[in-house]
Amino acid sequence: MSVTEKDVQYIANLARLQLNQEEAKSFAGDMNKILDYMELLNEADTENVEPLEHVIELDSRFRKDEAKEPLSHEDALKNAPDADSDYFRVPKVIE
Template identity: 70%
Template sequence: MSVTKKDVKYVADLAHLQLTEDESESLVHDMNQILDFMTTLEEVDTSDVEPLEHVIDLEYRLRDDKAEEPLPHEDALKNAPDADSDYFRVPRVIE
C-alpha cells in the first residue's frame, strides 16, 4: 500500500488543514516512508517477546500509596506570591 496525493488531500480535509503543493508532496514522501518502516517491523519475529504495559520497568519507581497528614496551611501558603489568611490570592481572569 502506498499513499497518494489524493490520500493526503483527503486526510488534510478531514483535519481542516490547508496544504501547499510542496507540503502535500513532502507528506506523501514521509507517509510512504512510515509505511515502509512498518512493513519492515512486521517482519521481525516477536513470538518470544512478552507484552508490556510500559517500555521501562516502573515497578520499583513507584512509591507506596499511603495516607499522610495534610500539609499545614502555613507551609502551603509559604511560597504563594499572594495569600489572604487561609487562601491563595490569584488575579481575576473573568470580568
Template identity: 65%
Template sequence: MSVTKEEVNYVADLARLKLSEDETESLVGDMNQILDHMETLEEVDTSDVEPLEHVVELEYQLRDDKAKEPVSHDDALKNAPDADTDYFRVPRVIE
C-alpha cells in the first residue's frame, strides 16, 4: 500500500491545511515510510503476547471508575465568576 500526492492533498484539504508542492512530496515520502514500517511490524508474531493496559508498569494505582452522584446545578454555578440563574456567562468570541 502506498500513499499518493492526491491522497495527501485530500487529507490536507480535510484538515484545512495549505501545503506547498515540496511539503506534499515530503509528506508522501514520510507516510509511505510509516506504512512500510507498519507492514514490517505485521510480520512480528504476537500470538503469545498478552494485551497491555499500559506500556510500562505504573507506580501508582488508578482509582476505580465508579458512578457518583452528579453535582447539583447550584453547586456547579456557585464558583462561576459570572453566571445568571441557569448558565455560565462567558465573553463573546465571535462577532
C-alpha cells in the first residue's frame, strides 16, 4: 500500500489543514517511507519473543511508602501569605 498525494490532501482536509502541491508530495514521500519501515519491522521474527512492558528493565523510582507524622497546623500555615488560626485565606473567586 502506498500513499498518494490525493490521500495526503484527504487527510489534510480531515485535519483542517491546507497543503500546497509541493507539501502534499513531500508528505506522501514521508508517509511512504514510514510504511516501508513498518513492512521491514513486520518481517522480523518475533515468534519466541515475550511481550514487553518496556525495553529496559526499570526499578521503581518512587520512595518507599512509609507513614510519618503529619505537618502541624503551624508548620503548614507558616509560609502562607494570608491565614487565620486554622485555614489558608484566599481571595473570593465566586460571586
